[in-house]
Amino acid sequence: MSPSSDPMLSLSLTALVALPVLLALALVVRAVRLLFFHPLSSVPGPWYAAVSSLWITTHVLRLEQCKAVHALFQIYGPVVRIAPNKIAFNDLGTAKTVYSTCKFDKSVYYKSLLTNDNDHAMTTLPHAQYSIRRKAYAQHYTPSNLAKLQPEISEATGQLIEVLHKLPTNTAIDTLSLFRHLALDIIVASSYGFRLGAVAKWAVDSEDGLSRAIGDFPKRGILRSAVPSWAWALVCKVPHQRLRLLCASDKIMADFVSTRVYEMRAMLTPSAKTTPIAARRMPFWSSTKPSLSTSSSRSASRSASEDSFADTTGATKSYLLPRLLAFNYPNGVPMPEQDVISECMGHMVAGTDTTSISASFFLWELTRRRDILNKLRSEIDAAMPDARVIPDIKVLNELEYLNAFIEEGLRIYGAAPSLLERVVPGPTHSSGFGADGFDLLGHAIPSSTIVATQAWSMHRDPAIFPSPDTFLPERWLPSSSSRDADAERLARMASYMMPFGTGSRICGGKNLAHITMRVLLVAVLRNFEVEAAPGTDEKSMDMRDSFVMFPAAMECKLIFRPRASLLPS
Known part of the structure; x- marks a missing residue:
């Protein structure tokens, strides 16, 4: 019997050809879902960051995550999707909400910093437990x-x-x-x-x-x-x-x-x-x-x-x-x-x-x-x-x-x-976020999403720090005849x-x-x-x-x- 007439062999060859096709199709379907039908689809950013964590991981391994994320802010604005479930933002008001007012819990990233295989204050994810340790x-x-x-x-x-x-x-x-x-x-x-x-x-x-x-x-x-x-x-x-x-x-x-x-x-x-x-x-x-x-x-x-x-x-x-x-x-x-x-x-x-x-x-x-x-x-x-x-x-x-x-x-x-990663809480959180999630500069961010600034x-916000890449201690000194104007300018810089x-x-x-x-x-x-x-x-x-x-x-x-x-x- 010739190999071409063996039904089992033909079936195996068909499966061998179909498997990569099905895998590719599954990846395409997943990418389409993440790009167009995901709750974060409205958040701007490069398409390849939305469909895979490979982009951000590559920059982490190249030791230039900060610069890469900063470059995205300059292209897409103050909120950008940097991974399928991760949002970076560059906004003072949002930072106050996330880190001060609502006190979002930390992400699991911090567990990589455990000491003696045990938590310390920095690796304690829930804010309530951290507050106890801090005392x-x-x-x-x-x-x-x-x-x-x-x-x-x-x-x-x-x-x-x-x-x-x-x-x-x-x-x-x-x-x-x-x-x-x-x-x-x-x-x-x-x-x-x-x-x-x-x-x-x-x-x-x-x-x-x-x-x-x-x-x-x-x-x-x-x-x-x-x-x-x-x-x-x-x-x-x-x-x-x-x-x-x-x-x-x-x-x-x-x-x-x-x-x-x-x-x-x-x-x-x-x-x-x-x-x-x-x-x-x-x-x-x-x-x-x-x-x-x-x-x-x-x-x-x-x-x-x-x-x-x-x-x-x-x-x-x-x-x-x-x-x-x-x-x-x-x-x-x-x-x-x-x-x-x-x-x-x-x-x-x-x-x-x-x-x-x-x-x-x-x-x-x-x-x-x-x-x-x-x-x-x-x-x-x-x-x-x-x-x-x-x-x-x-x-x-x-x-x-x-x-x-x-x-x-x-x-x-x-x-x-x-990036200081935090996790958007669910609707039962004391912040009172509803089913629509956390409003981040007009984008509804669902619970369990990682957000960070x-x-x-x-x-390096040029609106706050003119010539932001220039080392200029004088920017922190009084510069005008108006004490109130100086105080306001210095306070605004300090807040950032x-x-x-x-x-x-x-x-x-x-x-x-x-x-x-x-x-x-x-x-x-x-x-x-x-x-x-x-x-x-x-x-x-x-x-x-x-x-x-x-x-x-x-x-x-x-x-x-x-x-x-x-x-x-």
Whole structure:
């Protein structure tokens, strides 16, 4: 019998030919439904984004999601469909509704940032549950409490300044790494009252293991979320030391925090009340030279309070960890140790790379703008006559041009410029949305749709920020003879700023970041001339994003030379 006369073979060949045709037809039908018969069909945007998530995924993988979404706003207007079930918007009123008034819950994207396989405030999706978690640490980040912690911040910064002074001339420094070590020293000190010494390890060319783990953690999250669980388990067994460290980054952080929890619990027991907390910490400063310090430097010791420590002047300072250990949930149950550990880990991750990234971009901008540097330095030199004594934070907060510089820096170089995803709630939500869904600039958005805005675009609205791509601190200064007109203009710009997020879920560590940035900038600019190292240019510093922003070269190499006025005569 010939093959052509075999009915079973003919049927198989027919099925083989028909299968791809049917598959193609199914894809066409799906695309037509998504384009013309979907509830989001009226939302403008490229057709290929409406029928597949491939477009947005491609730009995520190319580390340019912010720029790609911003380009769509410029083509289609303030609301655009960027995936079959995802809408991006660039509108202040809508942002207030989504993030402040109605407090939409977060999307599942944030689960990729779990620490110790457990939720912390940032990964808690329902807003109501987040509000409870936030109460545990909110008081820690108040300006009044952080002002008491300025000695720790200034001591850590002082060690960094001392390290830079000792470097050979013309040494190119990757500030992304150095400032991450500094930010970690500060966060560990303010969270646990513990001297980590990360900058000291960096100075002897020994990267701190905890700092490396924090740098690896976001990469771990991206890789883990991109592959099945069985594939992730195989990846972690690959006999490659660097890959093993990346896979273990979560555990390294968890082990560090667990040790601090154990030590703190021991200190808070009655038998430990007379033991100074400093006895369990490494000294910040080991140089024989006088350290860079605040004008009212203080040393901490244990107080009679369960969650506070007193300095030698009698003022109390509260670290983050004792607050979490003392916190009870509304049902009266203390925060479980697993939640305490995850929360502390989340704060370390959120506050290190973001600070180092922004500070690095700020200084790189100054290497290109001598006019801005001269104005900053004039103001800083007057406020800080002794290059080794950092003024009190109250003094730094009053430096008008420094404030304008930081605000403009956060506008252009804020470390978290990406989409802040939220989920449109159902009709039973307290917002009162009906069956027609959420009205987003005239479009009825059904429940379960993901909506988001991004700081990248809000900060670059030319109607609010003329010449939005120009770094111009003067835009934040009074510019007219009318005080009311200036106040209105500045308030309007401020309402569009969201470098730390926006609404009720704004970054809890915002105030600590501001203090750290001020102390670091004044200390560096008072002591050093800063130059871009060879190879550090517009191309290497081109902005990329993967939720947080970073330079294309993944490094920012700068040269720090002591100012002539500080050199021996």
